[in-house]
Amino acid sequence: MLRLWGRTSSINVRKVVWCAQELGLTVQRTDAGGHFGLVQEDDYLRLNPNGLVPLLQDGDLALWESNVIVRYLCARYGADRPAPPYPQDLAERFTAEKWMDWQQTxxxxxxxxxxxxxxxTPPGQRQQALVDASVTQMQPLLERLDRHLEGRDHMVGTRFGMADIPLACEVHRWFGLPLARPVLPNVERWYAGLAARSGAVGVLDQSLS
Structure with a gap:
């Protein structure tokens, strides 16, 4: 039995939940972090000294860092699938790694x-300058993603893979904000295709909180 700690309001926990659902894995999930607490308790910190979510335990193996967990699950449990989400070709694999790191960093x-x-943040405490700075920083990144996805249905190769998960979770979060955004036809097409996957239920259809 795989065990996962983390609340689904966290983008990083959503990545892992989606990945597990795509692979048909049974996961025992415990809400943690935010108002659920647990992450500063000694037992938790022994497994994840960062005191953050998510945390995955697979037998004696404890993993933190969401993109690492996605990679692990895809490599460990997806290798025998007809369309493995963990690329076997080295060029495709490290292209996927590149985009996953780009999402996170x-x-x-x-x-x-x-x-x-x-x-x-409560409305009366919001700092518009921080919102404006985010918009300024995100616009060229979204445009870069849109250019990459021109003529592509997936981030890497011709089929769904591990790199699609963190990027789509990021787009889900951005598209859920009450902000005007530039037209991004390729991102929107790609994202709509991923949102229609059964594995994305409860992840890309979830409201932000």
């Missing part, structure tokens, strides 16, 4: 303040 920090201000 570049896109997520750019959009984070707009999300925190517009969704998790």
């Amino acid at each position: 570049t896109v997520n920090p750019a959009g984070r303040h707009a999300f925190l201000q517009l969704i998790r």
Whole structure:
């Protein structure tokens, strides 16, 4: 039995939930983080010294960092699938790795303040300058993603793969904000296709909180 700690209001937990659903895995999930607490308890910190979510336990293996967990699940449980989400070809694999790291190190920090201000900050306490800065940083990144997806149905190769998960979760969060955005035909087409997947139920159809 796989065990997952984390609340589904977290973008990083949503990545893992979606990945597990795509692979047909049974996961025992425990709400943690935010008002659920648990993450600063000694038992949790022994497994995840960062005190953050998500945390995945597969037998004696404990993993944190959401994109690492997605990679692990795809490699460990998706290799025998007719269309494995973990690329076997090295060029495809590390192209997927590149985009997954880009999501975590570049896109997520750019959009984070707009999300925190517009969704998790009471209206009277919001700082519009932080929202505006996020919009300024996100626009060229979304345009870069749109150019990459021109003529593509997936981030890497010709089929659904591990890189689609974190990027689509990021787009889900950005598209859920009450903001005007530029027309992004390729991103919108790609995202709509992913949102229609059965594995994305409860993830890409979830409201932000």
